[in-house]
Amino acid sequence: MADFPSIRPRRLRNSPAMRRLVAETRLHPAELILPLFVREGISEPVPVSSMPGVLQHTRDTLRKAAVEAVEAGVGGLMLFGVPEVQDAVGSEGTNPDGILQRAIRDVVAEVGDQVVIMSDLCLDEYTDHGHCGVLAADGSVDNDATLERYAEMARVQADAGVHLVGPSGMMDGQIGVVRAALDAAGHQDVGILAYTAKYASAFYGPFREAVGSSLKGDRKTYQQDPANARESLRELELDLAEGADLVMVKPAMAYLDVLRQIADASPVPVAAYQVSGEYAMVEAAAANGWIDRERMIMETLTSIRRAGAGQILTYWAVEAARMLAR
Numbered sequence: 532m533a534d535f536p537s538i539r540p541r542r543l544r545n546s547p548a549m550r551r552l553v554a555e556t557r558l559h560p561a562e563l564i565l566p567l568f569v570r571e572g573i574s575e576p577v578p579v580s581s582m583p584g585v586l587q588h589t590r591d592t593l594r595k596a597a598v599e600a601v602e603a604g605v606g607g608l609m610l611f612g613v614p615e616v617q618d619a620v621g622s623e624g625t626n627p628d629g630i631l632q633r634a635i636r637d638v639v640a641e642v643g644d645q646v647v648i649m650s651d652l653c654l655d656e657y658t659d660h661g662h663c664g665v666l667a668a669d670g671s672v673d674n675d676a677t678l679e680r681y682a683e684m685a686r687v688q689a690d691a692g693v694h695l696v697g698p699s700g701m702m703d704g705q706i707g708v709v710r711a712a713l714d715a716a717g718h719q720d721v722g723i724l725a726y727t728a729k730y731a732s733a734f735y736g737p738f739r740e741a742v743g744s745s746l747k748g749d750r751k752t753y754q755q756d757p758a759n760a761r762e763s764l765r766e767l768e769l770d771l772a773e774g775a776d777l778v779m780v781k782p783a784m785a786y787l788d789v790l791r792q793i794a795d796a797s798p799v800p801v802a803a804y805q806v807s808g809e810y811a812m813v814e815a816a817a818a819n820g821w822i823d824r825e826r827m828i829m830e831t832l833t834s835i836r837r838a839g840a841g842q843i844l845t846y847w848a849v850e851a852a853r854m855l856a857r
């Protein structure tokens with residue numbers, strides 16, 4: 532039987548050319564999606580201190596950032612709105628002239644024929660209590676009342692011209708309700724990127740600053756328990772049955788096992804979201820000189836791809852796209 536010393540796996544690793552030839556996983560800018568924040572009522576972009584390099588954009592700088600992303604070859608943009616006013620039901624989320632809807636119009640007009648424009652469909656940026664839905668009298672998040680708000684959000688975002696809506700609130704039935712609302716409004720061609728397996732994660736910490744979230748407490752009654760993998764497959768089944776066009780796992784790196792299971796089971800494209808805390812950890816370690824930043828970025832993205840993601844949402848999308856081109 533062939534064995535050492537004739538069998539030597541290192542032969543496939545011994546030159547850059549050989550490693551390039553046999554690499555199983557490749558990244559391409561087209562599969563990277565850049566999350567972008569647009570804030571109402573500011574005249575200059577505002578840096579997000581917990582996410583060095585990430586900005587809350589004005590409408591004007593958002594357009595420029597979108598063009599820059601397209602020029603780098605990025606495949607998609609995911610827009611998040613930061614309104615000036617928050618209230619109990621998140622009224623600005625369904626205002627046709629709300630900041631996100633205006634930003635969708637701007638970006639679609641600017642680059643909408645070159646890149647897929649997506650929008651976050653969730654209330655947490657818009658509510659004064661910071662939850663992803665509206666509250667019942669006892670303070671709990673009211674699933675079915677929230678669905679009515681999501682249906683209206685879907686309509687105004689689609690009216691603004693978005694290509695894919697991204698329901699991220701983890702309400703039961705949200706994909707079906709959003710699909711029905713889009714269809715009833717004549718938006719059959721607007722798709723749904725479903726946040727399918729979304730965990731109640733500490734990795735979202737820096738994002739809360741990025742969107743000015745007012746949340747006290749946690750989202751554990753609607754987002755999934757990090758201890759569980761099985762229910763992600765159930766969420767997948769339901770989202771598919773309700774009409775999801777793409778599905779997503781989030782966060783990415785701490786949930787690569789879940790990503791692999793979803794990727795193996797899903798007949799539709801599977802995305803993963805490398806979230807704010809994943810970004811912040813690497814940036815903080817790099818700022819301390821503890822890691823090689825660029826290698827770390829590419830290694831994390833490659834791992835997410837290897838675990839089965841077809842598309843990756845990452846705050847490094849533009850930079851990674853540029854690295855891939857050189």
Ligand code: PBG
Pocket residue numbers: 651653654655656663699700734735736737738739750805806807808
């Ligand atoms: C909800 C939403 C969140 C993120 C994306 N959509 C926050 C949350 O669920 O608490 C987090 C993204 C990130 O951390 O980068 N609108």
